[in-house]
Amino acid sequence: MERRIYLDNASTTYVSNEVLTEMLPCFNTLYGNAGALHSLGRDAVAIIDRARDRIKTAINAKKANEIYFTSGGTEADNWAILGVAHANVNKGKHIITSQIEHHAVLHACQQLEKEGFEVTYLPVDENGLVKLPELLHAIKKDTTLISIMSVNNEVGTIQNIKAIAKIAHDYGILFHTDAVQAIGNVKIDVQDMEIDLLSMSAHKLHGPKGVGALYVKNGVRIDPITYGGESQERGKRSGTENVPSIAGFGKAVEIANRNYIINNKKLKSVRDYFLEKLSEKLEHFQVNGHPHQKTNAILNVSFYGIEGESIMMLLDLAGICVSTASACTSKSLLPSHVLKAMGVPDEIAQSSVRFSFGTNISKSDVDYVVEQLQKVVAKLRAISPVQAGRF
Ligand SMILES: Cc1ncc(COP(=O)(O)O)c(C=O)c1O
Structure with missing residues (x-):
């Protein structure tokens, strides 16, 4: 499988x-x-x-x-x-x-x-x-x-x-x-x-x-x-x-x-590892949300210059399930009302992906996801007519 x-x-x-x-x-x-x-x-x-x-x-x-x-x-x-x-x-x-x-x-x-x-x-x-x-x-x-x-x-x-x-x-x-x-x-x-x-x-x-x-x-x-x-x-x-x-x-x-304490420890360790790897392997992105006062389970990231929807679809082909906004709005292409209210410009809001973790995610899973993300983001940036040559 x-x-x-x-x-x-x-x-x-x-x-x-x-x-x-x-x-x-x-x-x-x-x-x-x-x-x-x-x-x-x-x-x-x-x-x-x-x-x-x-x-x-x-x-x-x-x-x-x-x-x-x-x-x-x-x-x-x-x-x-x-x-x-x-x-x-x-x-x-x-x-x-x-x-x-x-x-x-x-x-x-x-x-x-x-x-x-x-x-x-x-x-x-x-x-x-x-x-x-x-x-x-x-x-x-x-x-x-x-x-x-x-x-x-x-x-x-x-x-x-x-x-x-x-x-x-x-x-x-x-x-x-x-x-x-x-x-x-x-x-x-x-x-x-x-x-x-x-x-x-x-x-x-x-x-x-x-x-x-x-x-x-x-x-x-x-x-x-x-x-x-x-x-x-x-x-x-x-x-x-x-x-x-x-x-x-x-x-x-x-x-x-x-399991509240142990689960939170696991989620934090996976989320922090994910962010560490992301910073190591990718450039030109931002994390949306509060820097500290936030749950360990959710990480919202904007990858400049490309659409979150496209990232989501290509990750899906690699067997990775993520979403671009809340489940109920993920079929619409409107920029998220949450990011908009936080003052995130539409173009950056539309480049966002929500990664939400479970306690069953291992570091090797994270390595695979970041490896795939690196490929997907590079591919999309290369074919983006607006972004060609910018990143
Ligand atoms: C913050 C928040 N409120 C309400 C809901 C709706 O809950 P349910 O899917 O059980 O109707 C959701 C589901 O995504 C949610 O994330």
């Missing part, structure tokens, strides 16, 4: 064997509907409760009933934004977010604007950090929610979540964070960080696709966005619970939490 190296873990990850083992009985043995009152139904409830408890422990929520399962990060983000805005409309109709959020947050905010809400999209600095004075300046009497992501999915920058949550609470505003890229990569403690709502997704941490959760601190007012199953998820999220996926999600979070 030809060699395949997967460096697109921020897009999705493989399901680990331990997670798969946890899920399998839920398909054909423990297959009850959690809403049923018989023993198979009760077994399903017990499986869901175990997963809820594991997630509660990993993020240090006060109570397991603050975790609500959803169909993934997108639904959790949509629900947090729309649900809080609608439930608190008597207090105000102003929301604050940032320009570099995932579209699951941005498009939910755009929907609110269509409904007559006002949304402030905060700019970020050149490293992708929200500027706290700008946040303070944006707060109004009728602001009900601030939503800022914990870790950016394209460049890996980690926001100052605790400080942002404190500002929100100083003004009596609720705080939501999209932590889809943070769980497993960055320590999250919802009590210590004073987070009111937090979105998660299983498939970024070796769990299955199509399942996630929203942490909602007890007491936070949030309207549902799904209707029809008032006994499910305590009346807040209707829909028959996806028991196998919830079981897998709980296990994946437990494993990620247990």
Whole structure:
């Protein structure tokens, strides 16, 4: 079999064997509907409760009933934004977010604007950090929610979540964070960080696709966005619970939490080695994102003078999977909204590639990737009509 190296873990990850083992009985043995009152139904409830408890422990929520399962990060983000805005409309109709959020947050905010809400999209600095004075300046009497992501999915920058949550609470505003890229990569403690709502997704941490959760601190007012199953998820999220996926999600979070330190060490060592080799073998590139305050799992690099899309396609032919922007926009050729907000010129933004690492990547894999990159970049620069002779 030809060699395949997967460096697109921020897009999705493989399901680990331990997670798969946890899920399998839920398909054909423990297959009850959690809403049923018989023993198979009760077994399903017990499986869901175990997963809820594991997630509660990993993020240090006060109570397991603050975790609500959803169909993934997108639904959790949509629900947090729309649900809080609608439930608190008597207090105000102003929301604050940032320009570099995932579209699951941005498009939910755009929907609110269509409904007559006002949304402030905060700019970020050149490293992708929200500027706290700008946040303070944006707060109004009728602001009900601030939503800022914990870790950016394209460049890996980690926001100052605790400080942002404190500002929100100083003004009596609720705080939501999209932590889809943070769980497993960055320590999250919802009590210590004073987070009111937090979105998660299983498939970024070796769990299955199509399942996630929203942490909602007890007491936070949030309207549902799904209707029809008032006994499910305590009346807040209707829909028959996806028991196998919830079981897998709980296990994946437990494993990620247990291995947090060792995994981060491995990822850092691979990421640093990759960067070292890149600097040794290639020229005329820049790394996008914060120089230090970023996850070890993501490295966003612009190779001057050529298109990220072309690099991605040629690397694919060599068996290497990378992406050019977030998974949801990687089929569009528009420059990334994240890099644009960070002030990266369009031409450089379009030459960017996101490498996102997994703990299964070895130094020999990295050597192969850099060797292939060297060839691909040289080839593309040689045939680029604009760049010929420039590099
Ligand atoms: C930061 C961020 N938020 C939300 C999502 C959406 O999560 P899901 O794929 O589970 O819907 C993603 C997925 O790429 C993401 O990276």
